[in-house]
Amino acid sequence: GEDVEQSLFLSVREGDSSVINCTYTDSSSTYLYWYKQEPGAGLQLLTYIFSNMDMKQDQRLTVLLNKKDKHLSLRIADTQTGDSAIYFCAESLSYGNKLVFGAGTILRVKS
Amino acid sequence: DSGVTQTPKHLITATGQRVTLRCSPRSGDLSVYWYQQSLDQGLQFLIQYYNGEERAKGNILERFSAQQFPDLHSELNLSSLELGDSALYFCASSLSSGGAYEQFFGPGTRLTVL
Numbered sequence: 001g002e003d004v005e006q007s008l009f010l011s012v013r014e015g016d017s018s019v020i021n022c023t024y025t026d027s028s029s030t031y032l033y034w035y036k037q038e039p040g041a042g043l044q045l046l047t048y049i050f051s052n053m054d055m056k057q058d059q060r061l062t063v064l065l066n067k068k069d070k071h072l073s074l075r076i077a078d079t080q081t082g083d084s085a086i087y088f089c090a091e092s093l094s095y096g097n098k099l100v101f102g103a104g105t106i107l108r109v110k111s
Numbered sequence: 112d113s114g115v116t117q118t119p120k121h122l123i124t125a126t127g128q129r130v131t132l133r134c135s136p137r138s139g140d141l142s143v144y145w146y147q148q149s150l151d152q153g154l155q156f157l158i159q160y161y162n163g164e165e166r167a168k169g170n171i172l173e174r175f176s177a178q179q180f181p182d183l184h185s186e187l188n189l190s191s192l193e194l195g196d197s198a199l200y201f202c203a204s205s206l207s208s209g210g211a212y213e214q215f216f217g218p219g220t221r222l223t224v225l
Contacts, residue, residue, distance in 0.1 A: 035216075042113060042201060042216035043154075088154065097205070098144065098167050099214065101154035 004102035006089050011108045018076040020105045022089030025070060029091040032065060033099065034074045037086045046074070046087075076107075084109045114138065115217035117202050123223045129190040132220045136183055136204030142166070143185040144205070144214060145177055149198035160185055161207075189222070197224045 003025040012018045024032070030051050035043040049056045049063045049072070056063045062075040076083055089102040114137035124130055136143050145157040147170075156169035160179035171177075174192075179185045189196060199221050203214040 042115075042218045043203075044113075044216070045213050048213075097142070097212070098156040098159060098169055099146075100156065103153045 004089055004091055004100055006087075006102035006105045008103065009106045009108070011110065012079050014079060014081055014109055014111045016079055018074075018079045018083070018107055018109075020074045020076075020087050020089075020107065022072040022074075022102055023070055024072065024089070024091050024100075026091060026093055026100075027067075027070065029093055031092040032063075032072050033088075033090040033092070034061075034063065035088040035090060035101075037088065037104070039085075043088065079107075079109050081109045081111055083107060113215040113217060115202060115204050115215050117200075117217040117220050119220060120218065121221050121223070123225065124192060125225055126192055126194060128192050128224075129188065130192065130222065132187040132189070132200050132202075132222070134185045134187070134202030134204075134217060136185070136202075137215055140204035140206050140215070141183065142205045142207060142212070143179055143183070144203040145171075145185070145187050146201040146203065147198045148201060148219070149195075152198075154201075157187070192224045194224050197222055 033048040034046045060077045064073045086104040088104045090099040116135045118133045141162045144159045148154045157171040159167040177187045199219045201219045203216045205212040205214045
């Protein structure tokens with residue numbers, strides 16, 4: 001079945017690294033995504049990883065995928081107050097393009 | 112700005128009523144998706160259209176319907192509204208269907224049913 005789980009809350013200090021974790025159940029997931037939602041705004045795609053990759057780095061963002069454990073993580077280096085938002089993990093299944101989202105992780109960055 | 116527009120931004124209505132939410136995709140995008148974001152259900156996929164045709168269906172209630180017009184804009188119709196339909200409704204668009212085509216999300220329509 002389709003299920004994506006995330007921890008609900010993460011608090012870090014400005015300048016520290018943040019690691020947001022996600023687990024998914026469907027092994028046929030083809031693409032895994034990280035979206036950011038700021039208050040009152042829509043969802044912004046931060047990055048995505050294809051299921052045959054282990055890691056993807058994009059500036060301050062590093063995505064790690066452990067396909068065996070169905071575990072995805074997003075690391076934000078040098079976290080800034082502007083990174084405070086809700087972060088959603090999502091999967092796209094091989095048989096369609098709909099996105100299945102986790103519940104979202106609220107990231108709070110303390111200055 | 113994602114290039115996806117949604118109107119109206121806010122909608123307040125009463126139970127039993129019917130409303131229409133409108134979405135204009137990014138220029139050139141053929142696929143439109145509708146998602147519902149509520150406190151108890153989270154973000155849920157409702158329905159997808161590709162070039163005017165329904166492509167995939169998710170957890171969309173029978174009271175809800177959607178369509179995509181020849182100019183590629185889409186409308187989501189919600190009828191016999193209930194309190195539980197209060198949510199943020201997002202539209203997203205992508206160039207095509209399937210694969211890693213990025214879905215660009217609109218700012219959403221906040222529906223409040225009183």
